[in-house]
Every structure is written in structure tokens, then in C-alpha cells.
Amino acid sequence: MTPLLSAAVVFATGCLSLAILLNLFRLFRGPTAADRILxxxxxxxxxxxxxxxxxxxYATAAYFEAALLLAxxxxxxxxxxxxxxxRGDIVE
Structure with missing residues (x-):
């Protein structure tokens, strides 16, 4: 992996870590159920x-398949x- 790509992955990981922390804050602190779902x-x-x-x-394709399944x-x-x-019910 090139140094520029490595730096981009590290930067993106930091940004995503911050985003996940902010999402967890909204998940636990959300005033309504709709906020928590979002x-x-x-x-x-x-x-x-x-x-x-x-x-x-890691340059493997297995992670991309896992991401698709999680999506x-x-x-x-x-x-x-x-x-x-x-509706208050999932299956009618």
C-alpha cells in the first residue's frame, strides 16, 4: 500500500471513529424513538x-462482501x- 493511501485510511478511520462516537451519543441520548432509529x-x-x-x-474482497450483507x-x-x-406491529 502506498504511503498516501495508508495516510488516507488512517485519516478516514479517525473520522469514522468520531462519527461513531457521535452516533452512540444520539442513540443513547435521543429524545424520541425516531431519533434513536435514525x-x-x-x-x-x-x-x-x-x-x-x-x-x-488488507486488500481482500471478503470485507466488501461482508459490507454488502450488513447493508x-x-x-x-x-x-x-x-x-x-x-403501526405497533411488524407482521400483519
């Missing part, structure tokens, strides 16, 4: 970005939480 969805997106960074750093599961979880919040 924080959890954003936390999943940040976790996907961390997995992609690992894939770049699909995270989307379904967000839809289920929102449906529960709106």
Missing part, C-alpha cells in the same frame, strides 16, 4: 464504512423498526 441506521452505515476501510487496508440486513432492520414505530 442514529442506529447511521451507525450501521458507519460500520459498513469501517468494514470497507478494512477491505482497503442489506441494516436496511431491513431500519424498515422493521420504522414499521413497528408507525
Amino acid at each position: 442514529a442506529l441506521d447511521t451507525l450501521v452505515i458507519n460500520a459498513i464504512a469501517v468494514i470497507v476501510l478494512f477491505g482497503i487496508a 442489506m440486513v441494516g436496511f431491513l432492520g431500519t424498515v422493521a423498526y420504522c414499521k413497528f414505530l408507525l
